[in-house]
Amino acid sequence: MSAETSAVAARPRSSLNTATVKHASLAEAVAAASRAGFAAVGLWRDQVQETGPRTAARIVAEAGLRVSSLCRGGFLTADDDAGITAALDDNKRAVEEAAAVGTSELVMVLGGLPGSTPGGPPAPGADRGLVAARVRAADRLADLVPFAAAHGVRLALEPLHPLFAADRAVLSTLGQALDLAAPFPPSVVGVVIDTYHVWWDPELAAQVARAGAEERISSYQVCDWALPLAPDALLSRRHVGDGYVDFAAVTRWVAAAGYRGDVETEIFNEDVWRADVDATAATVLERYERHVEPHLGP
Incomplete structure (x- = not known):
């Protein structure tokens, strides 16, 4: 680890997506995460493909992260x-990339209705068979x-908020994700708990307790x-901390379910994207320390 990237001791379960x-x-994102004191990073395939998986893995490792x-x-x-x-071929490449960069967890967003346009109206004649789309997935x-x-x-498997059922994810609740995972070994099919998408769910x-009992929790994203x-x-x-999510409660549920893995902060927001990278990394870690880490347990 270089002197530049080791100035702050890492929080052992913190991850910057x-x-x-x-x-x-x-490289810039990984360096900022290391300077801020994160222990890990969550990567996206476009950047991994730009650098190549082996180079991406080396960049992360040389920064002292996972x-x-x-x-x-x-x-x-x-x-x-x-x-x-095409979908099967692309997903097999994604599996290979995950293995190459050194993670066992490949986040899966199952997709919307065929013919849907992300963020837009359906194409003429688009299939509206939501149940059939789930069966195909x-x-x-x-x-x-x-x-x-x-x-x-x-x-x-990552369930997305029902707002995205048409164009991005026909899987909307954690319960649906667990039902879909049930036929397969928990070592091969897990679930993602992402607060943005599931905080509203009365169940x-x-x-979360069921996911823990079934050993299915792959990732906790906040x-x-x-x-x-x-x-x-x-x-x-x-x-984290700027909205309505009860992070104390959800984090305690995740901890009680036995999850001991990394906690990723993943934000899609134009204002956050425009901010200085180091300032964003520092804010993310401070919010994690204040709103999440105290509720993770020992």
Whole structure:
């Protein structure tokens, strides 16, 4: 570890998802995370592909950090042969990239309705069969499980807020994610608990406990939900503590469920992206220390 990147002792379970500093390069994001005192980073595939997985792994390791997860695989709802083949091929590449950068957790966003336009209206004649789309996603997941298992990678199913059911994720609740994971070993299919997406769920406490009992928790991701939402709801995530999420309660539930892994802060927000990278990293870690870490338990 260089002198530049070792000035602050790392918080042992803290992870900065590089989407939080979207306009920084992978090297810049990793360096900022290390300077701030994070222990890990969550990576995105576009940056990993730009540098190459081996180079990405080296950048992280040389900064004294580890990779908590890779985002993302998924988008498994295609209803035509070409779309199914393309989705399986892309997800196999994602599994290989996750293994190459040194993480066992590949975050999976299952995709919306075929013909949907992220953030926009459906294409003419678009399929509106939500139940059928979920069935196809389950079928594709089954296709991928043997490949993921062979590479030592867990497919981490992330439910998204129902706002995104049409265009990004037909999986909306933690309970749905656990039901989808149930046929497969917990070492190969897990779930992501992302506060932005699940804080509202009246069954959240029970489903977090279930996820722990089933040994399915792959990742705990934090950011806040505040109003008004941005014109693009995807970019409405806020710094922890700036919105309505009860981080003390949710974190205690996650800790009680037995989760001992990294806690990633992942924020999509234009104002946060425009801010200085080091200032953002410092704010993220301070909010983690204040609102999350005290409730993680020993």
